[in-house]
Amino acid sequence: MKRSSLDYRQVLTRAVCGRGRKFSQATHAVKPPEQIQSILGAWVINHSFDSTRVGEAIEIRGSYDINIWYSCKGNTKTDVLKETVRYIDQVPLSYYDRQTREGSSVVNAQCTQVPNCVEATISPSGDAIYVRVEKEFAVEMVGETKVCVAVYPVEMAEMDDKEILFAEEEETEEYDELDPDLIIDDLED
Template sequence: MSLDKDLQCREIYTKAVCGKGRKFSQVTNTVTPPHAPTSILGAWIINNQYDAVKSGENVEVVGTYDINIWYSYDRNTKTDVAKETVSYVEVVPLHYLDKKHKPSTAEVAAVATQEPNCVEASISSHGDNVLIRVEREFKVEMFAETKVCVVVCPNGCDEYDDKHVDFGGVEDGDFEDLDPDLLDEELS
């Protein structure tokens, strides 16, 4: 029995990844310590918390983090730690978007591929503020119901249960020209 004439296609709705995006950014935050700093002894970012919200064809990552700055003041005779909570909104465009998804079923998720990190801390030219340069990167995905086409066997699958279906000469090199960006990173 020929496999080709026994197969039919059917469109079904399923929940799938319908959009992906990634964004790296650098921002500068200004922190005003209680005393005019003489020098910066250390700076770090902790307590990053965020949520993902769908916004048109983008995903907004809305979050906060705490900046801690250890600094000296009074001509390097005293030290203190200045703490400030910073709010941010990172708009991440969806570079891949399935236009056939049902918008009413869309959900989004974000992962910080690079947590906010202080890469530079310097005293402002006025001498009363500390400028913190922060790098961060987010990867986002949108999940929704979408229509896909599947191959079905109208007579059932009993005769194919042995899983020895011949796919007509598929060779190892047949998949080399697939786009690796579409493959899930967890699989590689």
């Protein structure tokens, strides 16, 4: 088979056209309803989010609840404080194919590390609790793009890859004769 007998075509297909990842930390100041003595526990629950494409980044809008279990009144009473936090994160695309057809992209976002309370401390004045939360997202953008593929003649439809490779090798130019004096051999030294 000669290389000139190959045709190439552009095929419109859906493919991953963008990918990104972002780890983030945020510190939230939560105001307790009364003076607290100590923090007994802090956790994050009820996480939900949605993602959309904004230029060459993916915007993630979400919310979660911060629950803080604390003691007050001289450590004689405990209570749980709940606060809902809303956030917006921009995840830059480390890989982005600009050849994606406009309006054809679908965004998939996955929370690879759910929001987690890393640290909770009482402010020096005692009127706030600082909660440090970390989370991570991985995003993918799937869209329509063109790929170029080789099209073989119908006669080659039943051949496997090895036969095609050997057929191409058989048709390569053969050298008439090699001059043995041109061969340099380092072993003769």
